[in-house]
Amino acid sequence: MNFLRTNPRAIAARWRTAAFVAVPVLALTVACGGGDDGAGGTKTHDTIADVPEAPTGSGAKDEKKSGGPAAGKSEFYDAQMKFVQCMRAKGGYKDFPDPKLSGYLDWDKITVIGAQPGRNDGIKAGKNDACVDELQAAMNAEPERDQQKDYESMLAHAKCMRDNGVSRFTNPTMSGGNAQPGGDPNPASPSIDLDSPTYKKAREACESKLLDGLDGMQ
Structure with missing residues (x-):
């Protein structure tokens, strides 16, 4: 649990992920990401329609x-x-x-x-x-929520994060009809520095890509 204590955004991500996929509150799913890193991130499925400007569901x-x-x-x-x-x-x-x-x-x-x-x-x-x-x-x-639109929103956000220097930021996925956040490729042993200047700058630049209710998800 040391990772959670030192990464408060990961706590937020876990909590929001639990609500997002409607699992029991104490069975939280890890979802976090960010940081400047030189390794290549997942770059598949990057071509999508424009992300809606308002939350949908x-x-x-x-x-x-x-x-x-x-x-x-x-x-x-x-x-x-x-x-x-x-x-x-x-x-x-x-x-x-x-x-x-x-x-x-x-x-x-x-x-x-x-x-x-x-x-x-x-x-x-x-x-x-x-x-x-x-x-x-x-x-x-x-x-x-509209899971497809949420997926497209998180996909646009993930691509934006990579375009702004967070190269390891992975794409979201769909599982059982639910959108699952992307982010750090290995949350249990983070490879992305949440406190790095590059991550913080990318986070600010890409914040608008996420629909209302998805902030803190990835």
Whole structure:
């Protein structure tokens, strides 16, 4: 677990990946990446259509139970807000940021908090997992996403990262109909330096390639 303690963005990626593929909250999938490195990265499937400018998702399940996409988004935001309030009151993070208006968490701010000494262990679900129930409820309330469009967004982001000097950044994949993030080719033994100037510059240049809700994924 030393890798997670020293790489707060990897924590964010694990957490978002769990929600993204709808797996149990404590069975998180590793998804991280970045850094300047001279080795060649995976370069297949780079030719894609333009990435949509707005988040997409069918929202079918929310339309049926909540009256339409807008109602689904409101339900998602309310559930995330309850999680945030739990993190502040019981989770040990009084400065945990509000979710975005879309309902998705603000990973830029969460990463900054998790980078502070001694503040990584509970960033996932609160100290001693105090907010696991609220996190699971927020995951369940997330509107259904268009997996193909999410894949195309992450693919455009991966290509952008390589074009901006992060040569080892790998492409996302599709598995069981779900988009799986790319990033570091070996997250268990990272070969990409998240703190390098090249990585940080590429991250900033490519941020717009990711649809809302995919930040922190790869």
